[in-house]
Amino acid sequence: MGFGRPRKARRGDVRAAILALLAEGPRNGYQLIQEIAERSQGAWRPSPGAVYPALQQLTEDGLIKQVGEGRRTVFELTDAGTAYVAENPSEVDNPWEAMIPQIDEEVRDLYDLASQSYAAIGQLVASGSEAQLARAKRILEDSRRGLYRILADGDIEDTTNG
Numbered sequence: 001m002g003f004g005r006p007r008k009a010r011r012g013d014v015r016a017a018i019l020a021l022l023a024e025g026p027r028n029g030y031q032l033i034q035e036i037a038e039r040s041q042g043a044w045r046p047s048p049g050a051v052y053p054a055l056q057q058l059t060e061d062g063l064i065k066q067v068g069e070g071r072r073t074v075f076e077l078t079d080a081g082t083a084y085v086a087e088n089p090s091e092v093d094n095p096w097e098a099m100i101p102q103i104d105e106e107v108r109d110l111y112d113l114a115s116q117s118y119a120a121i122g123q124l125v126a127s128g129s130e131a132q133l134a135r136a137k138r139i140l141e142d143s144r145r146g147l148y149r150i151l152a153d154g155d156i157e158d159t160t161n162g
Contacts, residue, residue, distance in 0.1 A: 013095050017096055019085055020093065020095065022081070033046060055088055059075075064076060073155075
């Protein structure tokens with residue numbers, strides 16, 4: 001069981017992601033940032049300070065070109081860029097996938113329960129009485145303490161299912 005942490009973006013990951021996405025079609029800088037975040041399931045959202053210099057460098061390298069002006073500016077691969085992507089598939093093949101944390105089913109279930117609890121809290125806040133809100137607060141305080149107690153107890157055998 002475990003919660004895998006995503007790895008940090010390495011030098012060249014932004015460049016590889018840009019080339020991979022532009023191989024699919026033209027995009028502007030904002031679209032590139034959004035697409036990387038979406039494909040990495042939110043684990044990697046490169047900053048404009050990383051993306052725009054990479055776009056500039058790729059342009060200077062002759063691998064991409066800028067098309068349009070102002071808000072309509074998009075970037076697309078040049079012929080040299082298309083050839084580079086074809087010749088270096090391991091470099092540009094879905095670099096965002098390494099950023100996605102690997103979460104096993106048990107951990108995912110725990111997060112789903114927490115999300116459902118959060119939704120219930122939202123309903124209580126929207127329509128609950130003061131007494132109901134006070135009860136909910138006590139339940140959450142007890143739950144938080146119980147979760148920390150689990151950590152403090154360490155691994156002890158579960159006797160509730162025996």
